[in-house]
Amino acid sequence: MSQRLTSTSRTGIALAATAALALGLSACGGTTKTSTDKATTGAPAGSSASAAPNAATKTGLTVAFLPKQVNNPYFTISDNGGKAALSSLGENYKEVGTSSGTDTAGQVSYVNTLTQQQVSAIAVSAQDPGALCTALKQAMSNGIKVVTYDSDTNPDCRQLFVSQASSEALGRSEVDLLGKQLNYTGDIAILSAAQTATNQNTWIGYMQDELKQPKFAKMKLVKIAYGNDDAQTSFQQTQGLLQQYPNLKGIISPTTVGIKAAAQYLTGSKYKGQVMLTGLGTPNDMRSYVKDGTVQGFELWDPAKLGSLAAYAATALASGQITGAAGQTFKAGDLGTFTIGDKGVVLLGQPTVFDKSNIDQFNF
Numbered sequence: 001m002s003q004r005l006t007s008t009s010r011t012g013i014a015l016a017a018t019a020a021l022a023l024g025l026s027a028c029g030g031t032t033k034t035s036t037d038k039a040t041t042g043a044p045a046g047s048s049a050s051a052a053p054n055a056a057t058k059t060g061l062t063v064a065f066l067p068k069q070v071n072n073p074y075f076t077i078s079d080n081g082g083k084a085a086l087s088s089l090g091e092n093y094k095e096v097g098t099s100s101g102t103d104t105a106g107q108v109s110y111v112n113t114l115t116q117q118q119v120s121a122i123a124v125s126a127q128d129p130g131a132l133c134t135a136l137k138q139a140m141s142n143g144i145k146v147v148t149y150d151s152d153t154n155p156d157c158r159q160l161f162v163s164q165a166s167s168e169a170l171g172r173s174e175v176d177l178l179g180k181q182l183n184y185t186g187d188i189a190i191l192s193a194a195q196t197a198t199n200q201n202t203w204i205g206y207m208q209d210e211l212k213q214p215k216f217a218k219m220k221l222v223k224i225a226y227g228n229d230d231a232q233t234s235f236q237q238t239q240g241l242l243q244q245y246p247n248l249k250g251i252i253s254p255t256t257v258g259i260k261a262a263a264q265y266l267t268g269s270k271y272k273g274q275v276m277l278t279g280l281g282t283p284n285d286m287r288s289y290v291k292d293g294t295v296q297g298f299e300l301w302d303p304a305k306l307g308s309l310a311a312y313a314a315t316a317l318a319s320g321q322i323t324g325a326a327g328q329t330f331k332a333g334d335l336g337t338f339t340i341g342d343k344g345v346v347l348l349g350q351p352t353v354f355d356k357s358n359i360d361q362f363n364f
């Protein structure tokens, strides 16, 4: 597959971008800085460009969602949230992606195809922080706006990261939840997704830091296992952890696929109610395990809202209203107005903790 656009189409994109910039400038009264959207220092790719906050929202844009995995129900919910937001704005939605959560080459190839197709923006959940960078930078240099959502790349490979919640709070709170469930005592393990996943690795870093606090002195992290966001691998990894560590008292699984598979294993085993399980799951996946006593509590954000916010951010970028610099704001329909933070990060909000008392109020 050719990764390059013809020089004619590149020129076309450049002309369109210049025209859009000019329109945006006249709408907001003008600024003379030109958009380069290129970073060499690891800063977010759009942080040095100027925005036209009052520019009209363009219609007929095409925003492509590229999730970590297309057959993962979590991404079906998030990307449908993106689709609904785009259709309310009069934009076009498409979704492409691999069925494996560890196919970085596949993700690269989809980015290259979307660049050839000259989509307006790409919203991607990255399987790896660096693997997509060359392809995403090529997309951005062709005028395509790049938003990461759910799982980030290195900041210079995208204009914005739409984050589900504070990574630090997510990592620390999962350790706190497990600590309460096992009375702050015992061996624990983490069942993660792919070994390279940016989001899980960031959360795990904060979990390890949280465990250094004195109140966790009697809790010992004995193993980090990887289920690759594959149900069968995650199930087998859970079984392996329990066999290898007979004193295991708790598991944190910060992935919707992992926590569901671990709960499935525990519920049919002698460990049910004995080994605690928490992490990140959807209420619909986890409801029966909460009701049967396998799981006491876990957390998540609303994936549909995450996808919706990514769609609004991509549209605002492609309309020239924002560039990705800290302090810029954009509107996201019913979700409200959001301000871009440090390193081009936009935060959706706080996650919800689900347990017996509230799980029936949620349907996703």
Ligand code: RAM
Residues within 6 Å of the ligand: 068, 072, 074, 075, 125, 150, 151, 193, 199, 229, 254, 255, 256, 257, 280, 281
């Ligand atoms: C899985 C994916 C995703 C993560 C959720 C919690 O579906 O790994 O990236 O955010 O779990």
